[in-house]
Amino acid sequence: MQFVALSIMNKKEIGKIIRDRRKFLKITQRDFSEIVGLSLRNYIDIENGKANPTFEALKKITDAQGLEIIIKVD
Amino acid sequence: MQFVALSIMNKKEIGKIIRDRRKFLKITQRDFSEIVGLSLRNYIDIENGKANPTFEALKKITDAQGLEIIIKVD
DNA sequence: AACTAATGTGCAATAAATTGCATATTCTAT
């Protein structure tokens, strides 16, 4: 299984990644927000790049989607 | 220049990475927090893994340290 | 050991993230 590493510049990009992933997994925002343990409202705003989520909110989402947060140190 | 990709599990790990990097760059927390535009108090807490920083706070720090935030999608 | 520099902490006030609700809008399936 080949992976893609996406460098994150801003919150809009985060939103795009997690939305694409959620659609790929074929699950609604409502259901997913429940699984993750975030309010539906917050989750929607994050997907739309409108919220500035805390690290832990982000971690919950990415964990639930089987994604990995990485910091690259040169 | 060879890099290292560090997978992040929790806020403590973030703290460790940015502290190590700051020390490597030989700059005090006070000076660095000013450069970044975060309160000294918040910056200290983040380094100690006590704060749950927003994505944007994290981005400011990593940008200032020449680090990259990545999401890995398999 | 003494002094200075750097880091850490209690605390309250402020700012910003999060939440939940009702409703509007958009999307999808038929």
Place this chain on the structure above:
DNA sequence: ATAGAATATGCAATTTATTGCACATTAGTT
């Protein structure tokens, strides 16, 4: 075109992150 499903939004209340200050503690240098 229609109905139902899914998503988006205004809003206020609540919760949590952030801030700045004084002072304590630790680290580094001589």
